[in-house]
Amino acid sequence: MRRLLVLGAGTAGTMVTNKLRRRLAPTDWDITVVEQRDRHFYQPGFLFIPFGAAPGKAVRPTRSTLRPGITLRRGQIDRVLPADNQVLLTNGERLRYDQLVIATGVEPRPDQTPGMRDPRRWRKNVFDFYTYEGAVALAGALRAFAGGRLVVHVTDLPIKCPVAPLEFAFLADAHFRQRGMRDRVELVYATPLAGAFTKPVAARHLGAMLDERKIALEPDFLVERVDDHRLISYDDREIPFDLLVTVPLNMGAEYVARSGLGDELNLVPVDRHTLLSRTWPNIFAIGDANDLPTSKAGSVAHFSVEVFADNFLQHVRGEPMTGRFDGHANCFVESGDGRGLLIDFNYDTEPLPGRYPVPGLGPFRLLRESPVNHWGKLAFRWMYWNLLLPGRPIPLPARMSMAGKHPEE
Numbered sequence: 001m002r003r004l005l006v007l008g009a010g011t012a013g014t015m016v017t018n019k020l021r022r023r024l025a026p027t028d029w030d031i032t033v034v035e036q037r038d039r040h041f042y043q044p045g046f047l048f049i050p051f052g053a054a055p056g057k058a059v060r061p062t063r064s065t066l067r068p069g070i071t072l073r074r075g076q077i078d079r080v081l082p083a084d085n086q087v088l089l090t091n092g093e094r095l096r097y098d099q100l101v102i103a104t105g106v107e108p109r110p111d112q113t114p115g116m117r118d119p120r121r122w123r124k125n126v127f128d129f130y131t132y133e134g135a136v137a138l139a140g141a142l143r144a145f146a147g148g149r150l151v152v153h154v155t156d157l158p159i160k161c162p163v164a165p166l167e168f169a170f171l172a173d174a175h176f177r178q179r180g181m182r183d184r185v186e187l188v189y190a191t192p193l194a195g196a197f198t199k200p201v202a203a204r205h206l207g208a209m210l211d212e213r214k215i216a217l218e219p220d221f222l223v224e225r226v227d228d229h230r231l232i233s234y235d236d237r238e239i240p241f242d243l244l245v246t247v248p249l250n251m252g253a254e255y256v257a258r259s260g261l262g263d264e265l266n267l268v269p270v271d272r273h274t275l276l277s278r279t280w281p282n283i284f285a286i287g288d289a290n291d292l293p294t295s296k297a298g299s300v301a302h303f304s305v306e307v308f309a310d311n312f313l314q315h316v317r318g319e320p321m322t323g324r325f326d327g328h329a330n331c332f333v334e335s336g337d338g339r340g341l342l343i344d345f346n347y348d349t350e351p352l353p354g355r356y357p358v359p360g361l362g363p364f365r366l367l368r369e370s371p372v373n374h375w376g377k378l379a380f381r382w383m384y385w386n387l388l389l390p391g392r393p394i395p396l397p398a399r400m401s402m403a404g405k406h407p408e409e
């Protein structure tokens with residue numbers, strides 16, 4: 001019996017175990033997944049919790065998301081011993097593997113910015129929405145906010161879902177308008193980037209949307225510390241706030257560093273087409289945990305797992321892996337008032353205007369706001385729980401297509 005060990009039962013780990021359980025005979029392969037939590041979070045749902053969405057819709061018991069025939073080991077990973085093909089848990093247990101898949105994602109680390117996690121401020125006037133607890137706490141703070149300066153802030157990149165802080169700013173604008181108090185709220189978007197987004201065409205479109213909503217952009221802002229009611233940058237600029245909604249530094253799990261498997265952000269260096277470790281021939285890293293030069297997103301986890309699953313079967317038969325992941329990502333961007341836009345891109349092609357997935361027809365519009373895009377974003381939650389996580393086939397090609405895109409408009 002050969003052993004496949006998957007570390008982390010989040011988005012990528014769950015998709016891959018469910019997909020491979022269908023394809024690897026139970027008589028030949030044991031599949032075990034190690035997870036520290038007993039709850040699986042649908043993280044895109046965190047965006048809506050501060051604005052009143054029911055938190056329960058973003059959570060399910062971890063066991064219920066895994067197919068029969070997959071062993072779930074509750075526990076925390078202490079380190080990987082790659083030379084021994086073993087994983088050590090913090091309770092002292094050792095798990096052996098023939099093939100290892102690292103899928104422990106990234107987590108927000110407010111402790112990495114001086115003053116951010118200070119108990120006098122944290123979850124009092126400094127909040128995050130990248131954790132379930134943070135999103136729930138922020139809902140209370142937004143309800144109580146009577147007006148003032150609300151700063152939406154990105155500490156550094158890469159972060160998971162790099163459009164989520166922009167979406168938060170758009171939704172905050174709509175939220176305060178609906179409450180009839182927009183004139184009492186000054187909205188600021190502070191980012192380490194030179195513009196609203198990483199890629200030029202999308203940065204132009206999203207920057208114009210900030211302007212239309214009178215959300216002030218503070219570009220090139222690299223925070224050094226958080227003080228009482230102030231963000232202070234390395235070049236001594238200051239941004240005052242009454243309420244700070246920050247995306248802290250995102251880092252891979254600590255055990256990755258302890259195992260000598262990570263870079264300075266604890267991300268695992270992998271081949272960008274096969275997700276195989278650049279050092280170990282039987283270790284892969286999927287989802288946010290790797291260092292791929294594309295967005296950290298559930299969509300990337302999904303498209304890359306499609307390629308990975310076929311490749312993995314070739315790999316364990318001793319054959320060369322023929323699938324090549326192209327960095328395909330797509331993200332719905334909620335823009336408030338029941339509208340949204342969609343971006344679709346890969347390693348080589350930046351987000352462009354057009355229609356998706358059917359060229360000319362859509363129904364989704366790329367880089368343009370529409371109600372259909374908003375409904376797409378909401379419907380995605382159903383797709384996540386019922387199609388993507390169980391590893392069922394969906395009729396969207398893993399590779400990005402140029403059909404329907406307009407390079408110049």
Ligand SMILES: Cc1cc2nc3c(=O)[nH]c(=O)nc-3n(C[C@H](O)[C@H](O)[C@H](O)COP(=O)(O)OP(=O)(O)OC[C@H]3O[C@@H](n4cnc5c(N)ncnc54)[C@H](O)[C@@H]3O)c2cc1C
Pocket residue numbers: 007008009010011012013034035036037042043044045046047075076077078103104105106129130131160161164253255286287288289296297298299300301330331332
């Ligand atoms: C607010 C927000 C909005 C988002 N919106 C979108 C969106 O609209 N579209 C989109 O495509 N993506 C979106 N994302 C990103 C998406 O949720 C992530 O990219 C995706 O969940 C990554 O999957 P993953 O499996 O790599 O990591 P995760 O889903 O984070 O899973 C990692 C798992 O590893 C476990 N783990 C970590 N360390 C250990 C350890 N030491 N021991 C045991 N277990 C461990 C964790 O408990 C967790 O269950 C959003 C994310 C956030 C936070």
